[in-house]
Amino acid sequence: MTTSDLCGHRLTPMEPFGIRLDAAMPGTPVGDLPVDRLRELAREHHLLLLRGFRGFDGAGELAEYSARWGELGMWPYGAVLELVEHDDPEDHIFDHRYVPLHWDSMYREQVAEFQVFHCVDAPGAQDGGRTTFTQTEAVLRQADPAHRRLWEQVTGRYRRAVTDYSGECVSPVVTTHPDGFPVIRYNEPVPPGEEFINHPELEFTGVGEERLPEFHRTLQAALHDPRHQYAHAWRTGDVVVADNYTLLHGREAFASRSPRHLQRVHVLGTPPMENTALVR
Template sequence: MSSATTTPDTAWATGPLSPFGALVTARAPGLPFTAPPVDQVRTLVRREHLVVLRGFTPPADGSALEAYGRSWGEVLEWSFGTVFDVLAHEEPEDHAFDTSFMPMHWDGMYARFVPEFQVFHCLTAPAATEGGRTLFTDTTKLLADVGADTLARWRDVVLHYRNPKVSHYGGLVISPLVEPHPVTGAPTLRFLEPVPEGVEILNPPNVTVADHGPEEARALVDEVRSALYDPRYLYAHSWEPGDILITDNYTLLHTREPYRRGLPRHLQRVHVLGDPPHRSHLDG
């Protein structure tokens, strides 16, 4: 998408984000976030992999966000329910509720099914210069650019991920590094980033590379990590209150940029399953 577009029968404009994604901006005051038809937004998300709705009247509460998610399809039920408050806790038990480093990952890897879509609503956010952005990497764009030898080598890699279940997720996941997209068949990366040396977080994942010695595994992790944070494939979203952000979770990996404790940052998130639901690699 090279330029913003409008149509006579709509009150919003659609334009590109960089290096991927689309921004849908309300042109009329008071337009509800549900105004853009779901089938059109879904098509846009599947094509651009990330869509931001901005300037619309946001959902009144979590129940309204859940109802919107259900208009997309079956909503993933977690132990806490369907609406996750992405919010730092005063005494966090896991890095998901902290403000420090978070490994790059895909959502639902520790659930029975991996959701196709993430639907976020931003209630409050730090200033753009204060951190707290969400970083998304388009792994299909990345893999389209790596050489054939690298892609073939990565296709042979299997990783083991383990997290103690101290909050709503945990267990053992055994997953190939490269996996076909369940809808398009395009190769995607499925990678939970190990915590870098010298960095400490709550409940860090244990990541091992099958059939690789320590030095070989370290080199592979460094190679993949470097590619994931390459600005050609990474979109950094600076949140604004009222933003609705919807992603193709089958394609993207994401993480949170660290920010100072005490700054306002409150998102709500709903997961929408694919049709049919895509089974995860959770062991057991």
């Protein structure tokens, strides 16, 4: 593993992908870092972790900082989603259970390029709650050719009817990144026996019903392969920028009532990427 530096702060590659920037002096404001260089790192490495820096005093400050990365994706609740367990959750994002791999903005007019996460309060080391990220370009590059040919034949149709997240989209499982290389767009089915609130309706076509079990089995094995998946254990103050064009992400279950509080902002690309998968 090699290290370098950015403005005197230490850059270290992560495994199996991503890059971490550690503050040379704990408490250095995140806003002091050059966003243009951070954006380059996020695009090159697909995941950027800023650790040891001073975070944000409230959602407004996070939104103001994120706007330096590009145009914000706005929701009925505003720019900042508060990801914290609710007493009586109406959707899985406010629950403590497992969340399968998916991509963000699948039901929106425009697809976010970046997710900016800020950890307000991290769960305990034994409480779970890691966020999982899978680098789908690498999955395809290293896939068994027969498996990849199967995946390339399949199209997914996804429907949700939940406040703020309702919609329908249809996307080939293997599609194209705006820069021209292949990536995977897939909303993973919930494993048998897992409880899940408001899972979308899923339909996969393009191959016969008899081949769908093989499709899901081989694709999920590749997506969860340690060569392609990184699971982030949160620390309070962490800022993570994820490439939503390339990665899929999910969440491991965490101990209910543990202090897990993340904030998330969507940043659109330049120009914004229109969601051609959306059924209007």
